[in-house]
Amino acid sequence: MQTFGIYIHIPFCRQKCFYCDFPSFAGRESKIPAYLQALEQELYLLRRGQAEDGLCGGTGRLAPVTIYIGGGTPSVLSLPELEALFALLGRQIDFAGAGEITLEVNPGTAAEDKLQLLREAGVTRLSVGAQSFDDGCLQAAGRIHTGQEAEKIILQAQELGFADISLDLMYGLPRQTLPVLEHSLAKALSLGVQHISIYGLQLEPGTAFARMQEQGRLHLPDDALTEAMYDCINETLPAAGYHRYEISNFALRGHESRHNLSYWQDVPYLGIGSGAHSYWQGRRCFNQDSLAGYMEDISRGKVLAHIEENMTAQAHMEEYCFLALRTACGISAAAFQQKFRQSVHEVYGKKIAVLAERGLLRQTGDHIALTDLGMKFGNQVFGEFLL
Ligand code: SF4
Incomplete structure (x- = not known):
């Protein structure tokens, strides 16, 4: 399941x-x-x-x-x-x-x-x-x-x-x-x-x-x-x-x-109702915001029909990092490797080193996470994870 x-x-x-x-x-x-x-x-x-x-x-x-x-x-x-x-x-x-x-x-x-x-x-x-x-x-x-x-x-x-x-x-x-x-x-x-x-x-x-x-x-x-x-x-x-x-x-x-x-943590979800967003089978989909538009779609049998993004491997990697970095655990190097068949250090090694040098990221064992300072200036860090 x-x-x-x-x-x-x-x-x-x-x-x-x-x-x-x-x-x-x-x-x-x-x-x-x-x-x-x-x-x-x-x-x-x-x-x-x-x-x-x-x-x-x-x-x-x-x-x-x-x-x-x-x-x-x-x-x-x-x-x-x-x-x-x-x-x-x-x-x-x-x-x-x-x-x-x-x-x-x-x-x-x-x-x-x-x-x-x-x-x-x-x-x-x-x-x-x-x-x-x-x-x-x-x-x-x-x-x-x-x-x-x-x-x-x-x-x-x-x-x-x-x-x-x-x-x-x-x-x-x-x-x-x-x-x-x-x-x-x-x-x-x-x-x-x-x-x-x-x-x-x-x-x-x-x-x-x-x-x-x-x-x-x-x-x-x-x-x-x-x-x-x-x-x-x-x-x-x-x-x-x-x-x-x-x-x-x-x-x-x-x-x-x-x-x-x-x-x-990159877990799929179904968003039900007007304006709800789903992350499903590698796609980001949304329902119409308006009540009338949403109800019309459903009456026509249209579900997961409005695609916001068909995620490329690169977009998936970037988003995976932004989202994981929001959490205290940050990015798990092992989970990244398993998901993308590449090492996070191969892809982001130089950027991680620079951000760590600036006191915005810390590396502890398998995890790369924001420091307290990094949490304050999160957007600066996330920008660096765009490939
Ligand atoms: S209008 Fe107020 S109560 Fe309604 S969704 Fe927005 S913040 Fe929440």
């Missing part, structure tokens, strides 16, 4: 956050029932197409090792819609072999009865999009919840027995100062979550923030403050026992996200 993961995209949100350019829509809840039908049809078409390739277990259903339900906001679905989602997933996917089933929740749309349902449905891991515990920051970023609501959801999830809770935080937000960030980090630590993902704000075209920037109405922390925030995060979390296993991800040992690790 081939090892692969499944990502399910739920593209609905109560309101669009000001920084967000993900394929998600506000005010389209009336489309949810039709969308769920399309998800089931897509899974069915993939299952039928892949059965002979050994991707279905003895049950005839798709048998991934990890499942990640993200968005958008999966928790925006009502209780009956969540029930319908898990019923259709159960018809098409064999959950038994999935060691990790993650679902993203937004504190503004998750209530205790939904958490209870998720627990009973087999979700093993909750990813809570808190972003900050400071109400001023949350409001300035267009979030629909307060810090207290985020805290409440985590406490309720813990009460219900979720033993794998991940928290999303952001830095570099409007109105965020160093003490405000420190307060959010301290709150995350006091709640005892197992995993923390923390991303710096990126200004993406087409977002409300990008428009505010053009109009001179966006006031962000300056570069020095943003760097101080970055340093604060990377000192505070490891000191509290959260190891930095990927550039933006920290976890207590044994609580790393298996699904996300598989993205960085």
Whole structure:
């Protein structure tokens, strides 16, 4: 049986956050029932197409090792819609072999009865999009919840027995100062979550923030403050026992996200739903972002139909290195040799030596990985791995 993961995209949100350019829509809840039908049809078409390739277990259903339900906001679905989602997933996917089933929740749309349902449905891991515990920051970023609501959801999830809770935080937000960030980090630590993902704000075209920037109405922390925030995060979390296993991800040992690790370790995955991306049989494919376009494709039986890239050996090698370097383990020379029938030192030896000399890479036994400095200037390192 081939090892692969499944990502399910739920593209609905109560309101669009000001920084967000993900394929998600506000005010389209009336489309949810039709969308769920399309998800089931897509899974069915993939299952039928892949059965002979050994991707279905003895049950005839798709048998991934990890499942990640993200968005958008999966928790925006009502209780009956969540029930319908898990019923259709159960018809098409064999959950038994999935060691990790993650679902993203937004504190503004998750209530205790939904958490209870998720627990009973087999979700093993909750990813809570808190972003900050400071109400001023949350409001300035267009979030629909307060810090207290985020805290409440985590406490309720813990009460219900979720033993794998991940928290999303952001830095570099409007109105965020160093003490405000420190307060959010301290709150995350006091709640005892197992995993923390923390991303710096990126200004993406087409977002409300990008428009505010053009109009001179966006006031962000300056570069020095943003760097101080970055340093604060990377000192505070490891000191509290959260190891930095990927550039933006920290976890207590044994609580790393298996699904996300598989993205960085060249494991194939199927992306289901509008705007979802797949990495399948050496190709990168995507589904259309628009609900109408996606549903039209599925009604015509088109799955894995939009090819972003048919990866050449060279592109595969470059991407393998970028992705592996994002993780603390970095590139395994033995795994590289096995995959590409070439030594990583033959291909990249000179560049590795120069980057190590500059303090950006370190070599330990079989592994070539970013140093702390390399993590800070990751893009410079990744650029050197383009052939
Ligand atoms: S809730 Fe998430 S997906 Fe929805 S708009 Fe906000 S950041 Fe984007």
